[in-house]
Amino acid sequence: MEMKENVSLKPFTVFQVGGPARFFAETRSKEEVIEALGWAKEKQIPSFILGLGSNVLVSDRGFPGLVIKISGGKVSRDGALITAEAGAKMAEVVNFSLQNGLVGFEWAIGVPGTIGGSVRGNAGCFGSEMKDFVAGADVFDANAGRELKLSNSECRFSYRQSIFKEKPEFVVLGVSLRLKSGGSGEAKERFGEFVKARVQSQDIGSKTAGCVFKNPSAEIRAGALVDKAGLKGTSIGGAAVSEKHANFIINTGAASAEDIVMLIGLIKERVHRKFDVFLEEEIQYVGF
Ligand SMILES: Cc1cc2nc3c(=O)[nH]c(=O)nc-3n(C[C@H](O)[C@H](O)[C@H](O)COP(=O)(O)OP(=O)(O)OC[C@H]3O[C@@H](n4cnc5c(N)ncnc54)[C@H](O)[C@@H]3O)c2cc1C
Known part of the structure; x- marks a missing residue:
């Protein structure tokens, strides 16, 4: 297992945004995962486990500890x-x-x-x-x-x-x-x-993290609320609400994490104002 420093996390997330990890290790066995976690504990720095990065939003500042990317499962x-x-x-x-x-x-x-x-x-x-x-x-x-x-x-x-x-x-x-x-x-x-x-x-192949928000209940779908609030296509910087699936935000090219965070804030505010419902994020914030 190679311990790398200052590795950009962009290519390791489907959103393709975010800054660098201070330390980065890609593991291919459970022994390597345990070794990497032990390394971070010994150094007293935070660690973060990354899979395929399909549900995360990494901050533009990156992550100040060790990112452990778990790969290659049998x-x-x-x-x-x-x-x-x-x-x-x-x-x-x-x-x-x-x-x-x-x-x-x-x-x-x-x-x-x-x-x-x-x-x-x-x-x-x-x-x-x-x-x-x-x-x-x-x-x-x-x-x-x-x-x-x-x-x-x-x-x-x-x-x-x-x-x-x-x-x-x-x-x-x-x-x-x-x-x-x-x-x-x-x-x-x-x-x-x-x-x-x-x-x-869905926007398959796009830079996205899937559903941004959890459904408020089994009957009320977050995407339907975003759609009914008229937000499909709304954009901030390089981040836009998908035209196809209103619960998806797309990085249309060069979105920053900040663009996405601001768009999430706008959606939550509009949906709350219109439907009196607080949307809760399904995506995981990293390094905020
Ligand atoms: C186009 C698209 C469609 C999607 N459709 C769906 C869908 O239909 N249903 C759905 O539920 N999700 C969907 N998602 C979201 C995403 O694919 C899932 O949440 C997926 O399970 C995340 O897995 P990951 O390996 O990418 O996790 P990551 O995004 O890498 O990590 C997500 C979180 O899990 C933690 N984590 C990762 N691995 C481990 C581990 N081994 N042990 C402990 N914690 C860990 C991370 O620390 C992080 O907090 C979609 C995403 C995209 C981009």
Whole structure:
């Protein structure tokens, strides 16, 4: 594991904005993740875990500690149980499951992140969430310096919430997912439908972080409120509300993190004024 200094975080986030990490290490095994966390603890500097950077907004000043980018997760199976290291991409796990005749996880093709980041945020789409599939998680408690295993209920999942958000010192090292065997023809059909639906409704390939805001409730969708407030297409600097999906902000070229933060503020203010609803961010702020 190479420890680098003053590394720009832009290329490591889908938004493609943000300043440098004071220190940066890319890890490829759980041992390297633990080693990197120990290094930061010894130096008494903050650390931040980065997956595929599809749910983060990094400040223009960057991050003053160590950014640990978790990459390269192995995926394996034991019967209907799939085990994936934290750095495995959701798409890789979906493909692995279909190749192995295990079904039910096709929806996850809509989430362009790692398994680790998706467990932390209890990512979900098309009516499914990580919590419906996680059998257990291998975790490193960076404060206590020890590994532990959490069951599904111990992960305390709820809508875009988990114990990993409550305890940032809990780093997901790996996860086991319970799937079902059989019916791979239908599963491949579902997979195709999900890919099509995603392309139709989202800005795939754009510089974005997906949904900026959580839905205020199961009935009220944040995107619908932003749309009804007439904010589609509204821009500040290089940041614009997507014309396609009102809960997406797009970096149209050279947006700064500040442009995006100001646009988020404007959206929250307008939605509150019009609907008396406080929107809460789903994206994670880094270095603010
Ligand atoms: C086009 C687009 C579409 C999207 N659609 C969806 C969707 O349909 N549903 C949905 O839920 N999300 C969606 N997202 C958001 C995003 O893909 C998910 O939140 C994803 O799970 C984030 O994973 P990541 O690896 O990119 O995490 P990152 O963005 O790298 O990190 C997000 C947070 O997770 C933490 N984290 C990352 N890895 C770990 C780990 N191993 N242990 C502990 N904490 C960790 C980070 O510290 C950070 O706080 C979308 C994003 C984009 C760009």
